Amino acid sequence: MFDIYLTRLHEVTVVLYALSVLLYFIDFLTSNRKANRIAFWLLAFVWVLQTMFLVLYMVKTGRFPVLTIFEGLYFYAWVLITLSLVINRVLRVDFIVFFTNVLGFIIMAIHTFAPIQYESHVMAEKLISELLLIHITVAILSYGAFSLSFVFSVLYLIQYDLLKRKKWGTRLLRLSDLSKLENMSYVLNVIGVPMLIISLILGTQWAYLKVPNMIWYDSKVLGSFVVLAVYGIFLYLKVGKGLAGKQLALWNIASFLIVLINFFLFGKLSSFHFWYS
Structure with missing residues (x-):
């Protein structure tokens, strides 16, 4: 049951990430600072959720999560979001922030919906349908x-x-x-x-x-x-x-x-x- 809730939380994270990308795109084209602020805080929330997942996984496995392709993808997405937040606050280069987040979203989506990481075939099929x-x-x-x-x-x-x-x-x-x-x-x-x-x-x-x-x-x-x-x-x-x-x-x-x-x-x-x- 816990794994199901965790999977749902991963899906919510992807949706929030998508909203953040959407708002960054709006800001990129229209210089809308309000959209930029909302996108930043959405991305910050996604980063918090990802960090929690990362820590929980390390506690569960007792090692750093980079030994498999799917662990590496998740850590890669976390690194991209971290860099994006830093760039947004320090350098304020909107062009880089937007495209970094598009790449990060792709990696996050691949990791979340990849069926090979789920032990249950039924769960994997359900994720693909969703x-x-x-x-x-x-x-x-x-x-x-x-x-x-x-x-x-x-x-x-x-x-x-x-x-x-x-x-x-x-x-x-x-x-x-x-x-x-x-x-x-x-x-x-x-x-x-x-x-x-x-x-x-x-x-x-x-x-x-x-x-x-x-x-x-x-x-x-x-x-x-x-x-x-x-x-x-x-x-x-x-x-x-x-x-x-x-x-x-x-x-x-x-x-x-x-x-x-x-x-x-x-x-x-x-x-x-x-x-x-």
């Missing part, structure tokens, strides 16, 4: 963010057209101003992209464990990475190139059309992605 559930849930949440972003871009184009044609009236007043519509579209993509990254990390691990002969050029796999690429380009155009206005809204709408194609068409063409049945 990994799949988290992967699907986070993917759908990211698609939800992209959907709302698409709606704001459509409203932006409608408002833009009304202003250009000088169609003053109730409809114009009921729509928000252009800058707010554009900003909301951008913020939702800032939320959606890291969630999609997290989903792809977890999905890749699930596929590695459950579909050993998986074809990496499967339509759904490629489609998901294309979606990530087009929204990554959106963020680059916005943040790196300073693109704004109608062009950015059109790019966002085109990106969402790729989301729909990936979700509905590529899912049916995929060799294993038909709702993972």
